Amino acid sequence: MENFRNSNAGPLAWFHVASLGEYEQARPVIASLKTKRPELAILVSFFSPSGYDHVIKKPQPDVDFITYLPLDRKSFAEKFVEILNPELAFFVKYDLWYHHIQALKKRQKPVFLISASLREDHSFFGFFGFFFRQNLFVMDWIFTQNQKSLELLKSIGYAKTSLAGDTRFDRVEATATSPKELPEIRDWVGNRQVIVVGSAWEEDMKLLIPLINSRPESRWIIAPHDLNPEPIDRWRNQLQSESKKYSEWNPSDTNSVLFIDNIGMLSSLYQFAKIAYVGGAFGKGLHNILEPLGFGKPVIFGKVKKASKFPEAEQSVLEGCGFSVSDEKSLLEIFEKLEKPDFYNKSVDSAQNWVKSNLGAANRIVDKVTELIPKK
Template sequence: MLFLYDAGIYLYFLVARILALFNKKIKLWVNGRRHLLEHIADVLDTGDSRIWFHFPSLGEFEQGRPVLEALRKNYPGKKIVITFFSPSGYEIRKNTPLADHVFYLPVDTRRNAREFIRLVQPEMAIFTKYDYWYHYFNELHEKQVPLYVISAIFRKQQPFFKWYGTLNRKMLDFISHIFVQDEASKELLQTIGIRHVTVSGDTRFDRVAENAVHPKAIAVAEQFSNNHQVFIAGSTWPEDEKLLAELVVEYPDWKFIIVPHEIGESRITALCKLLPENSFVRYSAIATSQISNLKSQILIIDNIGMLSSLYQYGNIAYIGGGFGVGIHNTLEAAAFGLPVIFGPNYQRFREARELITLQAAFSIDTFNGLKAVMQRLQDDSLRVQASETAKNYVQRNTGATSAIVGYICKNLSSVKNHIDT
C-alpha cells in the first residue's frame, strides 16, 4: 500500500508540473516548492525548537487561527512555523504576524519529511481538520513529536473506514490526539480502534464569534448600505451569480453586495455581463472621493480578505458553492445574525444541516426557490427570528479553542524534543 501511495504522490506532482504550464494557481503551487528545503535551511536558525502549524488552505487557517493565537499569546517566546498546502492559503497569509516563518509544505516523500522535520525541529505539530500525510506523520511519530489534529470531522465514506484503508488507518495511529467536531466522528473512529479522541467542537465557531464582536469597519460598504436592506452574496460561483442576476431585478429596493470566490478579471467581467447595465460598481473602481456618492444597486467586491467583515452590513446572506462541490463558510454570516441561503450541495457540512433544521438557513436549487425564500424573509418577524436563531446557534457552539489549548498546554511542559540534529 505504501508503494501505491508513493507512486500516487509522484504522479500527482508530475501532473501538477504539466498543468502548471496552463494554470496560474497550479504554477504557484509548483514554483513555491522549487528549492524549498534549501530555502528553509537558509532562513531557520539551528538549535531553536518550534511549534509547527499546518493548514491545507486559507479556510483551515481561519478555522485553526484561534488555537494559533492562543498559543502565540500563552508562549510568546516560542517560535511558530506555518505551512500551507495550497497557494490560496500561502499567498494570502505568507506575511502573517502570527508566525515567525511561513512556507509551502514540501511534497510528502520520505526524504522531504525527514529533512523538513530535521530543519524545523518541531516541539509539536498541529494540523487543522484534514491533510493526512503518511511520511510527515510517520516521521513525527518516530521522533516522538506530539501531533494533534484539531477540528477534525469524519464520515463513513472516507478511506479510513473502508477495506482498502489500511494505510489511512495507520496514519491515525501516528496522531497523538484527535480533537473532533462531533460525537458521530468519535464513534466512527472507535469502530476502527482509534480512541485517543476528544469531542471538542469546531474552532470556527470561536473564530467567527470573535470576528462578529470585533469586525473591521469598511467605509465603502457602510456608505453603500446607507440604511437600505442589504443582501450579501459571499464566495459566489457562476451558477450562483446567474440566480443573483435575476434576483436583483425582482428587488430593486434592496442593495446587493456580491463577493465572487475568484476575482480574476475574466471572472469579474463575466459577472458584470450578467447584471443590468449601470446597476453596479466595482470596489476597485471607487476612489476615496467617491465614497459619499455610492448610488448603485450592486457593489462587486473584487478584492480579497473583506468578506468576513462585510456581513455586518447585511440583512440576508447567500453563500456560494452549493451548485458545485459544496458550500463555503456559512458561519461567518450566521455569527452576525444573518439568515443564510445556499444551493443544494450542503450535506457534507454539519452546521448547514443544523441551521436548516433550526430554520435559520434555507437551501434552494432554482431561481423560483430563491425567490420564494426571499419573499418569505420579507416578513420582518420571520427574518428577526431566523437572525436570532443563527446568532444563538453560533454562540452555543463556541468553546472548542479553550478545550484544545487547555489540553495542549497541559502537555506542553512535559514535551521533550527527540529530534536528531
C-alpha cells in the same frame, strides 16, 4: 527553513494545513497556544498553492514562518522534521501524511489532529483502512469538530479523542466583534435593506440576477469568486438597476448594486447585511457560511452536492439559520419568508445561539494539549 531555525533555535510548534480553509481553522488554536506558550515559535506548512499564495502575501499574527510541505517521501520527511525539530505538531482536519508523521513519532514528538472532520467514505474506514488508520492511531490526541467524527473514531477502537467543536466559530466571532468599519459603505447603504453575496459563481448569479432585478429598492453587495472583469461585466449587463465596481465607485453614487473587485473586504461586509447569500455550492464547493452567521445574519446557499463534505451547511439548516436552495423558485420562496419579521428574527436568534454554543473550541484544544504535554 534551515536559516530560520538557525536564528530561531528555541521551542517550536508546527501546524500543517492543506489549504486556506484549514488554516482558518488553525488560526484560533495558534493564537490560543501563543497566549499560553509565548516562547513557542510557530511554523505553518501548506500543501495547496491556493492557501500558501493567499497567506504569504501579508503578515500573519502569531506565525513566524510559512512554507510548503515537501512531498511525502521518507527521505524528504526525515530531512524536513530533522531541520524543524518541533516540540509538538498539529495536523488539521484530515490532511495526514504518513512519512512526516512517522518521522515525528520516530523522534518521540507529540502529534495532534485538530478540527477532525471524518466521514464513512474516508480512506481510514474503507477496505484498506488498516493502512491509513496508522496515521490516526499514532496521534497523541484527536480533537473532533462534530459528534459524528467522534463516533467514527470510537467505532474503530480509537479512544484518545474528544469533541472540541469547530474552531472557525472562534475566528468568525473575533471578526464579527471587530470588523473593518468601512464608513463609505455604511453611508451608501443608509437605512435600506442590504443583501451581501459572498463568493458568487456563474451558477449562483443565474439564480440571483432575477431576484436582484425584482428588488431594485435594496442595496446589493456582490463579491465574486473570480475577479476577472469578464463575468462581472456580463452580469452587470443583465441587471436592470445601476451597478458599479468598487474600484470605480464613489460613495455618493446612487447605484443599487456594488461589485467588490478586490480581496480582503468580504468578511467585514457581512456586518451590513440583512440577509447573506454564499456561493460555490453549485460548483467546486460551498464557501464559508460561518462568516455571515458570526454576525447573526441568516444565510442562503445552493444545495451542496455532497452534504458530508460541508457539515456546517446541513447543521445550519437544522438550526434554522441556513437555507438551501436549488433553483430560482426556491430562492424566491425563502427570500420572501426572510422578509417577514417573525421568521427573520427567529433566524437571527438561531444564528446567534448556534455561534455562541460553539465558541471556545480553540481554548479547549490548547487546555488539553498543555495538560497532556506540560511545559518543559
